[in-house]
Each structure stands twice: as C-alpha cells, then as structure tokens.
Amino acid sequence: MSEPLGSAVQLDTAEPPPAPVVKPPPTTEQRVLPLRRPGRWIASAIVLVVVAQIAHGLATNPFFQWDRFSYWFLRPTILDGLLITLEVAAYSAVLGLIGGVVLALARLSRSPVLRAVSWVYIWLFRSVPLIVVLLFLYNFSALYQTLSLGVPFGPAFFTFDESRLATDMVVAVVGLSLNEAAYAAEVVRGGILAVDQGQHEAASSLGLPKGYQFRKMVFPQALRSITPNYVNQLIGLIKGTSLVFYVSLLDLFGSVQSMGSTYPGDIVPLLLVATTWYLILTSAVSVVQFYVERYYSRGALRTLPPTPLQKVRTGLGDLRARVRRETAA
Template identity: 35%
Template sequence: MSTENNSRPAAGATPPAGGATESEPIKAIRLRHPWRIVFAVVLVIGFVLFIVDAAGREAYKWDFVAKYVFDRRISEAALNTLQLTVYSMVIAIILGVILAVMRLTPNPVVNSLAWFYLWVFRGTPVYVQLVFWGLLSIIYSSIDIGIPFMEPWFSFETNAALSTFTLAIIGLALNEAAYMAEIVRAGLLSVDKGQDEAATALGMTWFQTMWRVILPQSMRVIIPPTGNEVISMLKTTSLVTAVPYSFDLYTRSRDISAETFTPIPLLIVASIWYLFFTSILMVGQHFLEKRFARGVGAREDRKIDTMSGTLTGAVPLGSGQPTVVRPPGDGPPPTEPGGPR
C-alpha cells in the first residue's frame, strides 16, 4: 500500500506552532465578456459617425459658431448668467437653512409657516413665479417703509427701486430656497440623535451644537444634491426672460440669431458656454464631496499572507479599537490598549 506524501495537514489537525504550511498562490483567471466588448465597439462607431455627420451638416454653420463663441455680447451675457447663478444660490442656501430649521422646530406656528412656503414655491412652476415678479410694479406700485396703516417713513417707486436683474435674482432665489430647505432638512435628519444629546450633555448651546456638531456631519449628505441644484440653477437662468430680463446667455444669443437668421449656430454657442460653466461646477462639486466625505465608510487595509493564507493587518471587530491579526508564530499577540482587564 503506497503512502502519499502530502504537506497539507489532515482534517482537524492543528497547524504546527513554528509556522504555517506552504500553500500555492491562487491563479485568478479574468472572466471574458464578449458581448460587452461588442456593445462598446458599436457605441464608439456610432459616436464617430455622429461627429463626422455633424461636421458636414450645413445647418450647423460652424463658421458662425467660431465667429460668435467669443463675441463680446455673448461673453458679457455669459458673465451675467454666472452672476445670476451665484447670487441666487447664495440667497437660496441661506434662506433654505433658515426654512429647514423652521421645519424642524417643535413650534407649530413656525413649522406651519415654513411648510406653507415650501408648498407654494414647490407647487408652482418657476416660470410662472418669474412672470409674477415681472408684474410686481403693477401689484405694488411703490415700496413703503414704516408702521402699517400709518404714513410711511420712506416710499420708493417699485420700478426705480428694483431692476429686472434684481427681480430675476429674487425670483430664482425664492424658488430655489424651497428645494434647498428640503435638502438641508434631510442632511440634518441624517445625523444621529445621540450627537445632539452628547453636545447638550457637554453644555453646548443650540447654536454651538448646530454649527460645530450637526452641520459638519450633515454636509456629506447636503453637498451632492446642492451641487446638482447649482448646475440646475445655471440652466434655469434661461427663464429670466419672463421677468423680463434680456441680458442672460440664452436670451442674448436668441436676439443675435434673430438678427443674423442663424438660430442653430447661436444655440450651439450658448450650449458651449453652459457646458463650460457646468464642467467647472462639476469639478468643484467632486472635490467638495471628497473633502466632506473623509473618514466615512473607511476601512483599514487587510492583507492575506501569501504563504499561509492567514488574514493580517488591522481589522475592526466591533470593539471600538482595531484588532491586529497576526499569522501563527509571528511573536506574542498584541495587548489591548489600556492593558489587560
């Protein structure tokens, strides 16, 4: 009867104390996906055909695109669009935080007022709201400052006090604030209630708790949808013609196309500027998300010894402190922080 020399220990046997037995490395074979490759090739061919076809289309008039993409009127309109976006979003974020806190307060009056605001501004189209703001001078011919039902201290004509640019910012900001309030409220609710209780136990005030504990932790939830809202706001500025404000990027390019009878090239010019601004905002959003997501879901590196197949490295086992797993025979096991109990 022949005896097989096997270096692998028998079932149930204890590995030798001096070290683990040698094992062969695993040879991984990558799975093949032929249909995935075929689909990718079809997509690339279709994209190339579209580019070649678009380059030869007479309707696009690429010479007009090159002529007007850096035109002074277009560049000034692009700057106006960027200003509309920045000013509106700053006001919307500040007002959204206030509304979110009002929605979370136990006071029923304050909570109901915030809910009513969200109901109105989220339930009506932004274009309709901008039309109302354009008609503000008809509804309120003057802006009076003073005690109600008494002679006003100061009075201003609405058309003189508020330009169409200002009305466009107000209309966009008030509409966006309703959406930002829900985004901020979701971020605040994502923080564990125990954080608030711990801050209160440390003697921190409500403002200190919100500013130093709750808001920093909720930013990882708030930042991604806020970045999307900024990009959406950039494109929503094309609706300010309802105010009417006619010096934004879309309206200015439309006016130029009405003079030159080339609507398609001017639409391409406006799209190029929108894509340029959007690309910058997407890069900024990426780094902000990376900044505020530090430490979330992080895991310590875990390694497998190629000789023994034993798990090594820092592995969290739920005790609050990382536990170091060492292969057999690699010295005495580490002691728990703080010494033995």
C-alpha cells in the first residue's frame, strides 16, 4: 500500500562504523648497499699503476742525476736568477693589470676614438709573438736614439737618452707589460660585462660619480669573474719570463742555460731544477688564487668553499665517526 501524500520520509543518518586500525608491520633496520661501479675501480687501478711506473722511472733512472739536481737546486746562481724572475713577473703583472683596466675601460667607453685605439692596441699585441716584442724593444735604440716630450711638430721640452733608460730589466718589464696588458684588457672587460645590468642601473640611480660606482660597486663584483681568468694569465706570465734570456737578462731560465753551457753534463738536472722552481711558483700563485676567489665569493654563495685545512679536519672527523659506528656495531 503506497504512503500517503505529505508523509515525512525518514532517512538513515547513522554514522558508519569506524574502520579498523591496521598496525604496520614492525620495521627492521636495513643496510643500504652502494651501487657497485667496477669500471671506476678498474680505471683507478690502471691510473695508479701508470703513476707508480712513472714515479719509479723518475726515481731509479740514472739519467736524471738526482745528486746533481740537489747540488744545483739552491746554488746562488740559480737563486739570483729566481729573484730576477720574481721581480720581472711582479712588475709586469702589476703594470699589465693596470694597463688592462685602462684598455678595458677605453673599450667600453662611448668615445669612438678611445674604443678604436684600444681595439687596435689589443689586436696588435695579441697578434705579435712576445719574443718579437722583446727583440724589437731590445733593438729600439737603433730606431730612436733619443726620446723627447714636447709639442707635436714643435719644440721638445724634455729629451731622454734611450740607451741609458733601456736597461735589460727595463726592456724585459716593458715588453712583458705591453703584452700582458692586451690580454688583461679582455679579461677585465669580460668580467665587467659579466656583472648584471641591473647592478649598473642601480649604481646610476643613486646619483654617485662614475668613478665611485666603478670602484665600489661594479669592479668588486667583476673580480669574481676576473680573478680565475687573470690568474691563468699570471701563470702564463711567470712562464713567459723565460724569454727575457734573449734580451741578455739572466733570469731563472737564463741562469740554467748559462750553467748548462758551462757544464754540459749537467744539462738534464739543471732543466729539472728550472722545472721544479716553475712548479713551485705556479703552485704558490694557485694557492693565492683560491683564497682570493674565496674572499670575493662572499655574498654570492650561501656557504664558502672549505679551505684545505677545513677539508682535512672534516675528513678526520668523518673517519672518527665511522670508526665509532663500526666499533659500536
């Protein structure tokens, strides 16, 4: 019999029973095994064998004459040449960097004359070999016996005797500096261009002088990019000082060459002495590069890269923790 119209329909509003709680099975500690990489171990073993063979050959081959190497390594003649190498490299690095900054700013200038002159200078000295520049400067007195400063096409106010000014040290430093400035200019210009354009706009919006903007805002940020590239140039400069021997300056390589001519039987240990000293110099520059890059990376990185001493401490701490875990297990 049908329900009468208007009667209320009752709905079942009772809540469903709660779902049974399923307890997860008890977990057990499982050791995570690292992925095996046999290729890496085989390659490492091959490299170690090759390195061991090279080291054994260097240590046992009588051709290298390590006793003569130890005799020549700290001789006064070699140390005097090393001092000249350091002086030439230091002066050329400073003058080359200053010249590179000036040329880079000229390349970025709005003046077409400055841009053109800077471009021609960089193009010229990057195209001419360094030995040609040194030999040209060494014989410069044959072209110009005197140098003068004064009014163009007019009287001279100051006159210099080029033969007295152009000593062997001056020729070497000037030649290396002129060559280094051309390469440093492109390194500096690339570092400045690497700075975000918004930084330039922010510096200009403050209404500060252009020189102050460059010194305090733009150049410090550009140094992050300039430092590693210029250190490569500096290492090349240190090795390039060996060419000053051809302008009669007895640097490290010149001293080795001179001693090799006097003692032809010691030419191999003398070359090893020069090689070792160049390795020491370039390694010292690389260490300085690391700390300079670390200093200028502040603000760009959340955590600074650890120093070698910090890496050693961290490695020792990890080793101690691993030993404790294995002992407890």
